[in-house]
Amino acid sequence: MKRLFCILLLSATISIILESFVLKSSEKTTSEKIHWYTFQEAVELNKKNPKKLYIDVYTDWCGWCKKMDASTFTNPVIIKDMNKYYYAVRLNAEMKDTIVFQNHTFVNQQPNIERSVHDLASALLNGQMGYPTAVYMDENYAIISPMPGYQTPEALEPILVFIGENKSQENKYEDFLKTFKSEIK
Numbered sequence: 001m002k003r004l005f006c007i008l009l010l011s012a013t014i015s016i017i018l019e020s021f022v023l024k025s026s027e028k029t030t031s032e033k034i035h036w037y038t039f040q041e042a043v044e045l046n047k048k049n050p051k052k053l054y055i056d057v058y059t060d061w062c063g064w065c066k067k068m069d070a071s072t073f074t075n076p077v078i079i080k081d082m083n084k085y086y087y088a089v090r091l092n093a094e095m096k097d098t099i100v101f102q103n104h105t106f107v108n109q110q111p112n113i114e115r116s117v118h119d120l121a122s123a124l125l126n127g128q129m130g131y132p133t134a135v136y137m138d139e140n141y142a143i144i145s146p147m148p149g150y151q152t153p154e155a156l157e158p159i160l161v162f163i164g165e166n167k168s169q170e171n172k173y174e175d176f177l178k179t180f181k182s183e184i185k
Contacts, residue, residue: 052144
């Protein structure tokens, strides 16, 4: 009887230890996230420590935006590269806020109308409203490129590195892809 009790106690202890270990290791992967900023916060941070901006132009009703949030933006490699190279900005294309940027005031002209577009989103996307769209800006706020559409982690990773490491100054994207080594497993 004592032996059975000892085995059960040992079994329970090992189970608790393993459960604790599994919880701690899953906390590591889930605790790391993209540091999302408002547009204004990114501009302020860029004044002190210049970095490129990655602007995720989205809407609340966009299914592909939600899919990208759930799959692409939770990938550990994407999180690492995004936080390393960019100030990541979430910009709701239909927001109601007023944003002053480079001596321009951007507003939503019809804030009470459903699905009305904010002026900043329209300017960043050059009036080509499609969601999601990633807008890449350099440290001086020049638009490098808007890239419309859903991106898988595998598709986004080389773009983040190519733009983040200024590889476009060295070669074409197609040439860069030939030697690019993905960290996504």
